[in-house]
Amino acid sequence: MNKKKVIFLFIITGFFVFIITNDGFFNFLLGGLFPNQKNILYNRQPMVALVGSHLELVMLSSLLAVLIGVTIGLVVTRKFGRKFLPLVNELTSFGQTFPPVAILALSVPILGFGFKPTILALVVYSILPIVENTVSGIQSIPDSILDTAKGVGMNKFQVLYKIELPLSLNIILGGIRTSVIINIGTATVGATIGAGGLGKPIIAGLVNQNSSYLLHGALVAAFMAFIIDYFFSLIIRSSKKEKMNINGG
Amino acid sequence: MIRLKNISKKYNNTYAVKNLNFDICNGCITMIIGPSGCGKTTTLRMINRLVEPSNGEIFINNKNILDYNPVALRRNIGYVIQEIGLFPHYNVEENITVVPKLLKWGKDKIKKRVDELLDLVSLNPEYKQKYPHQLSGGEKQRVGLARALASDPEILLMDEPFGAIDPINRTKLHESFMEIQKKIKKTIVFVTHDINEAIKLGDNLVILKKGMLVQNGKLKTVLNNPKNNFVKSLLGEDRNLKGLVLKKSYDFANKKYLKIIKNKNEIDKTFLKKDKRNLIILKDKKRIKGYFKYQNKNNEEKIKYYSNIVKAGKYSNLREILSKMMEFGEDVAFICSKDIFLGVIRLADILKEMGSNL
Numbered sequence: 001m002n003k004k005k006v007i008f009l010f011i012i013t014g015f016f017v018f019i020i021t022n023d024g025f026f027n028f029l030l031g032g033l034f035p036n037q038k039n040i041l042y043n044r045q046p047m048v049a050l051v052g053s054h055l056e057l058v059m060l061s062s063l064l065a066v067l068i069g070v071t072i073g074l075v076v077t078r079k080f081g082r083k084f085l086p087l088v089n090e091l092t093s094f095g096q097t098f099p100p101v102a103i104l105a106l107s108v109p110i111l112g113f114g115f116k117p118t119i120l121a122l123v124v125y126s127i128l129p130i131v132e133n134t135v136s137g138i139q140s141i142p143d144s145i146l147d148t149a150k151g152v153g154m155n156k157f158q159v160l161y162k163i164e165l166p167l168s169l170n171i172i173l174g175g176i177r178t179s180v181i182i183n184i185g186t187a188t189v190g191a192t193i194g195a196g197g198l199g200k201p202i203i204a205g206l207v208n209q210n211s212s213y214l215l216h217g218a219l220v221a222a223f224m225a226f227i228i229d230y231f232f233s234l235i236i237r238s239s240k241k242e243k244m245n246i247n248g249g
Numbered sequence: 250m251i252r253l254k255n256i257s258k259k260y261n262n263t264y265a266v267k268n269l270n271f272d273i274c275n276g277c278i279t280m281i282i283g284p285s286g287c288g289k290t291t292t293l294r295m296i297n298r299l300v301e302p303s304n305g306e307i308f309i310n311n312k313n314i315l316d317y318n319p320v321a322l323r324r325n326i327g328y329v330i331q332e333i334g335l336f337p338h339y340n341v342e343e344n345i346t347v348v349p350k351l352l353k354w355g356k357d358k359i360k361k362r363v364d365e366l367l368d369l370v371s372l373n374p375e376y377k378q379k380y381p382h383q384l385s386g387g388e389k390q391r392v393g394l395a396r397a398l399a400s401d402p403e404i405l406l407m408d409e410p411f412g413a414i415d416p417i418n419r420t421k422l423h424e425s426f427m428e429i430q431k432k433i434k435k436t437i438v439f440v441t442h443d444i445n446e447a448i449k450l451g452d453n454l455v456i457l458k459k460g461m462l463v464q465n466g467k468l469k470t471v472l473n474n475p476k477n478n479f480v481k482s483l484l485g486e487d488r489n490l491k492g493l494v495l496k497k498s499y500d501f502a503n504k505k506y507l508k509i510i511k512n513k514n515e516i517d518k519t520f521l522k523k524d525k526r527n528l529i530i531l532k533d534k535k536r537i538k539g540y541f542k543y544q545n546k547n548n549e550e551k552i553k554y555y556s557n558i559v560k561a562g563k564y565s566n567l568r569e570i571l572s573k574m575m576e577f578g579e580d581v582a583f584i585c586s587k588d589i590f591l592g593v594i595r596l597a598d599i600l601k602e603m604g605s606n607l
C-alpha cells in the first residue's frame with residue numbers, strides 16, 4: 001500500500017472529524033457565503049449525530065447487501081445455480097435502470113415510515129452492482145486455472161476460497177465500492193420518510209428555503225463519500241499490485 | 250499399471266472416445282497422439298476423474314478408480330496442462346506446495362521438498378518468491394512440473410505441456426524432462442499432437458483417430474510395423490530417417506580425433522594435418538567457443554576456425570542432429586549435457602547409421 005496515500009487518507013479523515021465536531025469551520029464558510037442568513041447551521045441535532053445515523057444507515061445496508069449480493073453471485077456461478085444466471089443477469093441490469101427514490105417510495109406502503117423501509121430500499125438497490133461484479137469477477141477466471149485447481153485435488157470449497165474468491169476479490173470490491181457510494185447519496189433521501197441522517201438538514205433547508213442548511217448537509221455527505229471512495233481505491237490498488245493480472249498464470 | 254477397459258465417453262449422443270482398450274506400463278512414458286479432436290484430452294482426464302466415462306472401467310494397479318475418492322485420487326496423480334494454470338496470486342513456492350499442504354504435510358517436510366523440486370527442475374532457489382507473471386513460458390512450465398511432482402505421485406498426466414513454448418526452449422525442456430524422468434521413473438501419460446515430440450520422449454505410443462484406438466505399443470514396434478496408412482502418414486514416410494529417431498545422441502557422441510585446448514596459441518598444426526577428421530576444440534571452463542580444422546583447397550593449405558557451432562543435447566536423436574547440420578551447413582555437432590561436453594557426432598557417423606538401417 002502506498003504510504004503517502006495512507007497518510008493522506010488519515011489527514012482527510014482527521015479533517016472530516018474536525019469539521020463535524022466543531023461548528024467553527026462551517027460557521028465561517030457558510031456565514032461567508034450567506035451573510036444575510038440568520039440561522040447558518042442546522043441546530044436541531046448536532047452534526048456528529050447526523051453523521052452517526054447516516055453511517056449507520058449506510059453501513060448496515062451495505063453489510064446486508066454484501067452478504068446477500070455475494071451469496072447470490074456465488075450461487076449462480078456454481079454448477080447447481082447456473083440455471084438462474086440468465087434471470088439474475090436480467091434482473092440486475094433492469095434493476096439499475098430503476099431510480100432508488102422509486103424503491104424508497106414503493107417500500108413505504110409495505111414497511112411504513114422510518115428506518116426499516118430506508119434500509120430495505122438501500123439494500124435492494126445496492127445489491128445489484130455487487131451481484132453483477134461477483135458474477136463477472138468469478139467468470140473472469142480462466143478455465144485453465146479452475147481446471148488445475150480441481151486437477152491437483154482441491155475440493156469445491158477449497159477451489160472457492162483458495163482460488164475463486166481471492167482472484168475475483170478486486171472486482172467484487174469494485175462492486176461494493178459502487179454500492180456504498182450510491183448508498184451514501186441515496187440515504188439522504190431516507191430523511192423524507194423519517195430515517196434521519198444527513199438528509200435531515202438537506203430537507204430542512206429545502207422546506208425552509210435555507211440554502212445554508214442544505215449545503216451543510218450536502219457538503220458533509222459529499223466529503224464522506226469522497227473519503228470512503230478513496231479508502232476503497234487504496235485497498236483495491238494494493239491487492240491488485242500483489243495479485244497482478246490473472247493471465248499471468 | 251493403468252488399464253483402460255472398454256472406455257467410452259459420449260457428449261450429447263456423439264462419442265468423444267469409443268471403446269478404448271489399452272494398458273499403460275509403470276515407469277514409462279506413454280504418448281497419446283492423434284489429430285485435433287480425436288479424444289486425447291478426454292482420455293487423459295478420465296484417468297484422474299476430471300471426466301467420468303459413459304462406459305467402461307479404468308484400473309490403477311488393479312483397483313477400479315471409482316473405488317477412490319476423486320479428490321484423494323487427484324492429489325496422488327500429478328497433472329500438467331498446456332496453459333500450465335499456475336495460480337497467479339501464489340508465488341512459486343506457494344504454487345509448488347499446494348498439494349503437500351492439501352495433504353497436510355509438516356512444515357519442515359514441505360520446506361525440504363520445495364528445495365528438492367526446484368533443484369530437480371533446475372530453477373534457482375531465488376525463484377521461490379517470484380510470481381507467475383514474472384516468469385518466462387519455459388520457467389512457468391518447470392514450476393508447473395514441480396507442482397505436479399510435489400507429493401511424489403506415482404503417475405503424471407501431461408496434456409501438451411510444451412505445446413505453447415517456442416521450439417528452442419521446447420528442445421531445452423525436452424532435455425531436462427528426459428533427465429528428470431531418468432531420476433524419478435514415473436508412470437507418465439503424455440498427450441501431444443507433435444509426432445516428433447512423441448518419438449523423442451515416448452517409450453510407448455497410443456495412436457487415436459476420431460475417438461478410436463488405431464494402434465498402440467512400443468515406439469520401436471509401431472515405427473517398424475505401422476498398422477495402416479493412417480499410422481504411416483502420421484509417422485512420416487522417410488523410412489531411413491525414421492530409424493534415426495530411435496538413436497539418441499549419447500550413444501554416438503565420441504571424442505575420437507579430438508584435442509581440446511584452452512588458448513588459441515596451443516594449436517597443434519601437425520595434429521590437424523595428420524588426419525582430415527582431426528579437430529581442435531577451443532573451450533574455456535564451460536563453453537565451447539569454436540573449433541579448428543585443416544583445409545586444403547586448390548592446393549592452398551589453411552587452418553580454419555569455426556565459431557558457429559551446432560550444439561545438441563544428450564537426448565537429441567540423430568534425425569534432429571542431422572537436420573540441424575543441414576540447416577547450418579556444418580558437418581559436426583557438439584553434444585553437451587548441461588555444461589558437460591560429451592563429444593562430437595560427425596555427419597559421417599550419421600550416414601553410417603543410416604546405411605546400417607537400409
Ligand SMILES: Nc1ncnc2c1ncn2[C@@H]1O[C@H](COP(=O)(O)OP(=O)(O)OP(=O)(O)O)[C@@H](O)[C@H]1O
Nearest residue numbers: 260264265266284285286287288289290291292442
Ligand atoms: N465438455 C464437452 N462437451 C461437449 N463436447 C466435448 C467436451 N469435451 C470434448 N468434447 C468433444 O469431444 C471430442 C474430443 O475432444 P478432446 O478435447 O478430447 O480432443 P483432443 O484430442 O484433446 O483435441 P486437441 O488436440 O484439439 O486438444 C471433440 O470433438 C470435442 O469437441
Ligand SMILES: [Mg+2]
Nearest residue numbers: 289290291408
Ligand atoms: Mg486436447
